[in-house]
Amino acid sequence: MAIKYKDYYEILGLKRDASAKEIKNAYRKLARKYHPDVNPDNKEAEEKFKEINEANEVLGDPGKKTKYDQLGPNWQAGTEFRPPPGWEGVDVRMGDFGDFASMGGFSDFFSTLFGQAQGGSFSQRTARRSRKARGADIDAELTILLEDAYNGGKHSVTLQKSEICPDCGGTTIAGKRSCSACNGMGMTVKPRRLDIKIPAGVKDGSRIRLAGQGETGVGGGPAGDLYLNIKLKPHPHFTVLDHDVQVELPLMPWEAIMGTEVEVSTLRGYVKMKIPPGTQSGQRLRLKGLGLSKKGGEKGDQYVKIKIVVPKTVSEQEGDLYGKLAQLYDKKKSGLIFGKTRR
Incomplete structure (x- = not known):
């Protein structure tokens, strides 16, 4: 034939x-x-x-x-x-x-x-x-600064991802033998760098989904997704409370008593803030709209927690002045000075 x-x-x-x-x-x-x-x-x-x-x-x-x-x-x-x-x-x-x-x-x-x-x-x-099969999803952790969570921005991450073997073209065979480059799997694992946009307002534990950035599909199937689990790096000054942030502000006793104007650190820089007379230690003052972004475009608040700092040592002149204040306070409060009874 x-x-x-x-x-x-x-x-x-x-x-x-x-x-x-x-x-x-x-x-x-x-x-x-x-x-x-x-x-x-x-x-x-x-x-x-x-x-x-x-x-x-x-x-x-x-x-x-x-x-x-x-x-x-x-x-x-x-x-x-x-x-x-x-x-x-x-x-x-x-x-x-x-x-x-x-x-x-x-x-x-x-x-x-x-x-x-x-x-x-x-x-x-x-x-x-x-046979067609969807690629596996990838879970990865991304640690970012609090400032990045506030402003948003771009981050680069390097992931290990499976690709069609360049030596055998995914056939699993090189020459007559099983491909040594991929151990006969038809796929190799290589590092891949991704530039990722972080939206403003992400919180610790937020999960960002990047469609189609997971493992390669099998038999022409779709790729899986990449899920980034956000972790906020601890900040030396700010504490995160959901979408609000908090910072501690030390005040001298006379500043708390008389009231004053101070510059307070925020995630967008320093702002001036008035401290009302008679402010107490532990009291929280609010700076509206200076927290993290919420859904819908709103923002959380920043709270300023007051901490009254008492001098460890005083000069003779300062001691005399504090003594006079104590005498005046005794007359007004029947012997109570800062929560302690004078004997």
Whole structure:
């Protein structure tokens, strides 16, 4: 029976005197281009992928290549080929290449020359891998400064992500053997850097979803998502209370008694604040709208917690003045001075 000749060199885009390295490189390049994972639901690409693997199976194997090259003048593409006597029915066990048989088998031309490919357990693995499946989601933790949570901004993160193996193009095979670069998995894990926009108002424990930035899908399936779990780095001055923030402000006794005007640190810089007379230690004063952003564009508040600082030592003159104040206070409060009874 006449069988249409297949020009394997032309399929790989090579000349007939191509070296083994050129054959290997051409196969990898085309396998990556036409791999089913890269071209889901593309029958034309799938057929091309089969042709490429068939060509590599012959030209990448010295024994098969020698037999193929012996065809002589019949190599011209498009001619009808009748195999020489003794070539029919030669059985070749394909081993790791059984997966291509499971995709529809090699051509009649190949089967006539080298026998019918017989698949093995690798075929079953590839068949499973060729089914569409969504990639896994990735969970990662991102620690940011409180100032970044207040203002928003960009952050760069480096993640480990699976990609189609560049050596075997996801076929899991390099030459006749299982690909050593990916250990026969068809995928490699490489670091990937992402620039991420952090929205203003994120809190400790907030979760940011980045659609399609998770693991690569299988068999042309969609990629998973990336979830960033936000963690706020402890701030040396501010405490976060939901969408509000709080800072402690030390005051001297006379400032709390007489009242004063001070500059208070906020997440957007220093602002002036009036301290009313008679302010108590532990009292909280509010700066409206200087907290973290809420949904809808509103902002939380900043609270200023007062801490009255008592001098550890005083001069003789200061001691005299405090003594006079104590005498005045005794007359007004019947002996109570700062919560203690004078004896």
